[in-house]
Amino acid sequence: MRAVVQRVSDARVLVSGEIVGAIGPGLLIFLGVAPSDTVATARRLAERLARLRVFPGAEGRMDRSLLDRGGGALVVSQFTLFADCRRGHRPSFTAAAAPELAQPLCATFGLALETLGIDPVAQGAFGAHMVVEARGDGPVTVVVSVGDGGWDTAC
Numbered sequence: 001m002r003a004v005v006q007r008v009s010d011a012r013v014l015v016s017g018e019i020v021g022a023i024g025p026g027l028l029i030f031l032g033v034a035p036s037d038t039v040a041t042a043r044r045l046a047e048r049l050a051r052l053r054v055f056p057g058a059e060g061r062m063d064r065s066l067l068d069r070g071g072g073a074l075v076v077s078q079f080t081l082f083a084d085c086r087r088g089h090r091p092s093f094t095a096a097a098a099p100e101l102a103q104p105l106c107a108t109f110g111l112a113l114e115t116l117g118i119d120p121v122a123q124g125a126f127g128a129h130m131v132v133e134a135r136g137d138g139p140v141t142v143v144v145s146v147g148d149g150g151w152d153t154a155c
Helices: 039-050 099-116
Strands: 002-015 018-023 026-032 062-064 072-077 121-123 131-145
Touching: 002 039, 002 072, 018 072, 018 121, 026 039, 039 099, 039 131, 072 099, 099 121
Parallel strands: 026 072, 072 121
Antiparallel strands: 002 018, 002 026, 002 131
8 A cells, every 4th residue: 555645734525516525634645555455454554644753743843643633634545656657658557456445445444544543534535536625734745655565666
């Protein structure tokens, strides 16, 4: 699994002009699933991101996690995180998991965040054309990968 994580003041996802998910301060998580990913992979990534220290503490250093300070998570599935741009000008997405695997793992990831105590956890609409709006806080953007879907095929 791969995630691009942004610290945000607020974020929301719209489908056909309707808000399907929104959070206040917290993390916007773009989530990509590889064919080799499992429920265990999803839970491991959720644990890492819930404890990722990207929020400022008393001294202004990034030493607080979402669990430490509270806040929400907005999870947006994004198969394009597994784009292969090594040949030509059109990316290949064959390294991304098929929807029948990716959709339940995205849901498992969101449930794992909730189980860890993240509140609220909102999600985009899997497979839909989404408009993602976010106000970055920092800006702070971090890339995290777990499992064996390494970055050898990344753009």
